[in-house]
Amino acid sequence: xxxxxxxxxxxxxxxxxxxxxxxxxxxxxxxxxxxxxxxxxxxxxxxxxxxxxxxxxxxxxxxxxxxxxxxxxxxxxxxxxxxxxxxxxxxxxxxxxxxxxxxxxxxxxxxxxxxxxxxxxxxxxxxxxxxxxxxxxxxxxxxxxxxxxxxxxxxxxxxxxxxxxxxxxxxxxxxxxxxxxxxxxxxxxxxxxxxxxxxxxxxxxxxxxxxxxxxxxxxxxxxxxxxxxxxxxxxxxxxxxxxxxxxxxxxxxxx
Amino acid sequence: xxxxxxxxxxxxxxxxxxxxxxxxxxxxxxxxxxxxxxxxxxxxxxxxxxxxxxxxxxxxxxxxxxxxxxxxxxxxxxxxxxxxxxxxxxxxxxxxxxxxxxxxxxxxxxxxxxxxxxxxxxxxxxxxxxxxxxxxxxxxxxxxxxxxxxxxxxxxxxxxxxxxxxxxxxxxxxxxxxxxxxxxxxxxxxxxxxxxxxxxxxxxxxxxxxxxxxxxxxxxxxxxxxxxxxxxxxxxxxxxxxxxxxxxxxxxxxxxxxxxxxxxxxxxxxxxxxxxxxxxxxxxxxxxxxxxxxxxxxxxxxxxxxxxxxxxxxxxxxxxxxxxxxxxxxxxxxxxxxxxxxxxxxxxxxxxxxxxxxxxxxxxxxxxxxxxxxxxxxxxxxxxxxxxxxxxxxxxxxxxxxxx
Numbered sequence: 001x002x003x004x005x006x007x008x009x010x011x012x013x014x015x016x017x018x019x020x021x022x023x024x025x026x027x028x029x030x031x032x033x034x035x036x037x038x039x040x041x042x043x044x045x046x047x048x049x050x051x052x053x054x055x056x057x058x059x060x061x062x063x064x065x066x067x068x069x070x071x072x073x074x075x076x077x078x079x080x081x082x083x084x085x086x087x088x089x090x091x092x093x094x095x096x097x098x099x100x101x102x103x104x105x106x107x108x109x110x111x112x113x114x115x116x117x118x119x120x121x122x123x124x125x126x127x128x129x130x131x132x133x134x135x136x137x138x139x140x141x142x143x144x145x146x147x148x149x150x151x152x153x154x155x156x157x158x159x160x161x162x163x164x165x166x167x168x169x170x171x172x173x174x175x176x177x178x179x180x181x182x183x184x185x186x187x188x189x190x191x192x193x194x195x196x197x198x199x200x201x202x203x204x205x206x207x208x209x210x211x212x213x214x215x216x217x218x219x220x221x222x223x224x225x226x227x228x229x230x231x232x233x234x235x236x237x238x239x240x241x242x243x244x245x246x247x248x249x250x251x252x253x254x255x
Numbered sequence: 256x257x258x259x260x261x262x263x264x265x266x267x268x269x270x271x272x273x274x275x276x277x278x279x280x281x282x283x284x285x286x287x288x289x290x291x292x293x294x295x296x297x298x299x300x301x302x303x304x305x306x307x308x309x310x311x312x313x314x315x316x317x318x319x320x321x322x323x324x325x326x327x328x329x330x331x332x333x334x335x336x337x338x339x340x341x342x343x344x345x346x347x348x349x350x351x352x353x354x355x356x357x358x359x360x361x362x363x364x365x366x367x368x369x370x371x372x373x374x375x376x377x378x379x380x381x382x383x384x385x386x387x388x389x390x391x392x393x394x395x396x397x398x399x400x401x402x403x404x405x406x407x408x409x410x411x412x413x414x415x416x417x418x419x420x421x422x423x424x425x426x427x428x429x430x431x432x433x434x435x436x437x438x439x440x441x442x443x444x445x446x447x448x449x450x451x452x453x454x455x456x457x458x459x460x461x462x463x464x465x466x467x468x469x470x471x472x473x474x475x476x477x478x479x480x481x482x483x484x485x486x487x488x489x490x491x492x493x494x495x496x497x498x499x500x501x502x503x504x505x506x507x508x509x510x511x512x513x514x515x516x517x518x519x520x521x522x523x524x525x526x527x528x529x530x531x532x533x534x535x536x537x538x539x540x541x542x543x544x545x546x547x548x549x550x551x552x553x554x555x556x557x558x559x560x561x562x563x564x565x566x567x568x569x570x571x572x573x574x575x576x577x578x579x580x581x582x583x584x585x586x587x588x589x590x591x592x593x594x595x596x597x598x599x600x601x602x603x604x605x606x607x608x609x610x611x612x613x614x615x616x617x618x619x620x621x622x623x624x625x626x627x628x629x630x631x632x633x634x635x636x637x638x639x640x641x642x643x644x645x646x647x648x649x650x651x652x653x654x655x656x657x658x659x
Contacts, residue, residue, distance in 0.1 A: 097426035139430075158415065161396045163428030165358045165417045187360035188414045194360075220361065 028176050032142040032154055039154075039171070039178050047073045050233035051082070056124045058224040065122055066231075070253060076244040078253060087122070093249040102249045109246055124226040125194070125216045139164050150175055166193075179209040192219050200229070210235070256557065260564035264572075267537060271569055274533045278573020278634070279580065281526030282627040286581030288519055289626060291594065293618035295611075296508055298595070300497050301474055302610035305381040306444050308500040309350075309469035311481045313338060316493050318467070324353065324423050324460050330489060331464040337487045338470045338494070343480050345472065346378030349465035351456040357449065358417040359408040366404065368418065368449045370456020370465075379471040382437055382448060388412060389435035395455050398431035401448035402438040412436070418451075423461035431455065443610050470494070519626055526573075527633030534566050534642040545646055546654025559643035566638035570631040578624055588617035 029035050047070070054065045066083040081090040089104030099112045139162035145155040156169040167188035172181045179201055185194040195217045201209035212230035217223065243253035264271045304310040313334050318326035328334060331349060338347045351370035356363055373392040377383040383391045383399075389412045392399055398416060400408075410416055415430045437448045457463060472480045478496035485494050498505040538545070545558060588594060595615035598606070 158430065161430045161432075162415070163417045163419065163430050165360045165415065165430075167360075167415075185360070189411075 028152075028178065032144045035144070035152060035173065035178070036140075036142040036154055036156070036171075039173055039180055047071050047237045047239050048233055048235045049237055049239070051231045053229045053231055054122070054124060055227045055229075056122065056224065057226070058123065059222070063123060070239050070243050072239050072244065078243055078248055080252060081122070090122075091249050091252075092121075093244065093246070095244055100246060100249055109249055125218045125224050140169065145170065151181065174209075177209050179211065194218055256561055256564055257568070259561050260568050263537075263541075263561070263565050264569055270533060270537055271572075274530055274569040275573040275576055277529040277533070278526050278570050278630055279577035281522050281529075281630055282574050282577020283581040283584065285519055285522045285627045285630070286577070286585055286623045287617075288515075288522065289623045290581075290585040290588065290617040290619060292512060292515055293620065294589070294594065294616050295598070296512060297474070297618055298615045299508065299609050299611055300501070300505075302441060302612055303501050303504075304474070304477065304497040306385075306439060306441055306612070307610045308497065309379055309467070310472045310474070310477050311338075311344075311470035311484070311494050311496055312467045312500055313470060313484065313488065313492065313494045314467035315491055317491070319493065319495060319499075322352065322466070324462055324466070327351070327460075327462040327464055327466050328468065328492065329464055330492060331468070334468055334488060334492055338468060338484060340487075341480060341483060343472050343476055343483075344470055346375055347471070348372050348375035348379045348469045349453055350376075350467050350469050351453050351460060351462055351465045352467070353420050353422070353456050353460040353462075355449070355459065356419040357404075357408060358419070359410045359414070361409040362407060364404065364408055366447065366449045368398075368420070368451055368456060368459070370451055370453035370460075372453050376450075376469075379469040382439065382444065382450065385437045385439035385444070386435040387438035389433070391435055392450060392452055393434070395452045396430075396432055397434045397452065399435040399437060399448070399450040400433060401445040402436045403442070403445040404447065404449070405433065405436050407446075418459065420459040422459055425461075427459045427461070429455060429459060439612065441610050441612055520629065523627070523630040523633055526630045527570075527637050530566055530570055530573075530630075530634040531637035531641055533569075534562065534638055535645070537565075538562060538642045538645055542649065542654050543656075545649055546651045546656075549649060549651035550655060555647045555649070558649075559639070559647045562643045562646050563635055563638045566642070567631060567635045570634040574627060574631055577627060581623070581627070582619065585617045585619045585623075589619050590616075592616060 029038055049071075050069045052067045052069060054067060056063045056065070063084070065081060065087065068080045068082055069077060071077040075094070075096050077092075077094045079092045079094075081087045089102075091102040093100040093102075100109055101112060102109045139158055140156040141159055143155050143157070144152060146153040152173045152175060154171040154173060156171060158164050158166065158168075165187075166185050167190065168186040170182075170184045170186070172183075173179065174181050180198055182198070183196045184192050187193050195215075197215045197217070198211035198213070199215075200211060200213035202212050203209060210233075212233070214228050216226040216228075218225070239253070240255055242248055243255065314328050315326050318328070335347050335349070338344055349372055353368045353370065355366055355368040357366050357368075371380075371392070373394075377391070386399060388402070389399075398418075400410070400416075405411075408416070410433055412433055412435070415432050417428065417430055419426065419428045421427075431451055437445060437450075439445055453465065470480070470484070478498060481494040481496040481499070488494060498509075501508075548558060549555065592614050594617060595613040598615055599611075599613040
């Protein structure tokens with residue numbers, strides 16, 4: 001059975017650290033599905049501990065957050081807001097499909113119901129639902145839309161009854177290291193509605209390129225923009241299980 | 256005595272006609288008032304039963320108290336059998352309500368997705384008939400949305416909607432293709448309706464049966480049928496009429512009706528006062544006549560009784576005329592939808608929170624004649640209090656000298 005591969009999570013993982021150290025680049029597969037699998041697998045790896053700066057632009061309003069992230073590299077991640085002061089202490093725990101929020105002012109932990117997942121994550125262009133991501137293997141069929149010496153453009157079209165509202169997702173992948181450069185989300189009227197760009201790739205310990213910056217652009221009228229940058233990151237770590245508990249959500253996890 | 260009172264009424268035809276007209280008008284007003292109020296309430300109950308809830312719903316008592324998926328109806332087949340066996344039941348259809356998140360590329364909305372059996376749902380609900388664009392459900396993988404909700408999500412016919420749910424087995428998701436829009440004209444329905452095949456709802460929820468059975472029964476018999484079904488349903492499972500399903504809203508509406516009783520009585524009071532004042536004038540004008548009657552040996556008591564009888568007879572005549580006209584009006588308003596468009600045009604925004612369609616028919620009940628009959632009782636009481644007492648105080652010698 002194939003492991004689920006989360007499309008949005010490929011990018012969002014960079015924020016919530018659902019990925020880890022990419023492996024070294026390999027030979028480029030000829031088949032679109034194989035390319036997609038390789039891209040996703042490249043972004044799957046060990047755990048990481050990082051501090052991320054997230055800048056949320058909404059018209060004239062700009063807000064900057066600093067987030068501390070711990071991830072085991074699979075489907076568990078703990079995120080804590082460090083700045084700004086009024087938001088500090090808020091924490092988010094992704095554990096498989098479950099998403100919990102700790103509100104320090106209330107001193108309470110909430111499990112986010114489906115209706116709450118449409119809310120914006122810290123006012124950014126990502127919703128909590130984006131954090132759960134889409135199951136690429138289950139929901140999309142990949143084909144190669146374009147290919148040249150430097151890049152491959154994959155066209156991901158939803159399977160019948162796929163749990164995604166998009167009509168198509170286009171993914172630009174760099175060759176030969178299969179680093180994802182851009183994802184463009186189209187609605188079912190062939191209009192681009194969201195774009196995610198990945199950049200500032202770095203190499204760690206002989207790994208493949210790791211993007212340490214991404215830009216999420218809401219392409220709808222009056223849409224905003226969210227930019228995340230890795231300020232520091234420790235890859236290949238193995239966080240203990242206690243870091244992904246409700247206790248850790250409320251009190252943090254030091255190890 | 257009655258003959259004397261009749262003669263008096265006939266001798267003063269103009270005054271009697273006025274008296275009849277006043278009582279008839281009040282009777283007409285009372286009948287219209289109650290026919291309108293009850294017809295309005297019926298429309299709300301009917302709307303709730305056919306558009307929002309079900310005429311009769313069968314679910315677990317635990318679900319009634321807490322509509323959670325964990326309280327689903329596990330004994331679906333047995334309950335369906337009990338419901339179908341009742342002679343007043345026209346149809347039975349399973350439903351599975353699941354809280355979901357709907358996602359389009361432009362917006363997300365929390366909603367209650369109702370999984371239904373496409374073949375039987377139209378027999379227990381008016382919502383399928385209110386699909387004005389596209390069509391009703393035919394198979395799995397489809398969804399029908401309220402037109403206002405579809406606008407909020409900016410989704411069109413043929414487009415796919417992502418649906419997320421927290422089922423019993425954990426989070427689940429699917430994509431459903433929009434095949435129809437419900438445009439009922441009822442805000443509460445058009446903003447909230449999400450209908451999908453019950454098998455899709457089962458996939459999302461992890462419930463293998465249903466949360467309730469919707470039972471189709473003729474309007475007005477919901478509570479009685481629910482009571483009858485409860486005799487045969489197994490422990491922990493119960494049938495609920497529309498009033499039980501509406502809960503606090505139904506109690507509030509019943510309380511509102513009670514609060515309107517004084518207003519209805521006010522019509523009777525005005526009519527009785529009008530009758531009394533007419534009689535007082537009549538008594539004053541006939542002082543000499545009464546003096547002669549007293550001089551000829553009629554007792555004060557009998558004379559007072561005659562005046563009271565005149566009041567009662569006159570009121571009865573007016574009541575009869577009013578009842579004929581009033582019931583004719585109500586029957587017409589029950590046949591022709593005149594009230595609905597008028598109400599919605601005037602108070603549509605104010606009433607938008609209720610499942611009220613623009614089809615409001617007057618109710619026709621025999622009890623309204625009793626309410627209107629209260630006018631006659633009041634008129635008799637007032638006649639005893641004022642005109643009859645005045646007659647009782649007449650001195651024959653003085654009365655006979657009274658000016659014409």
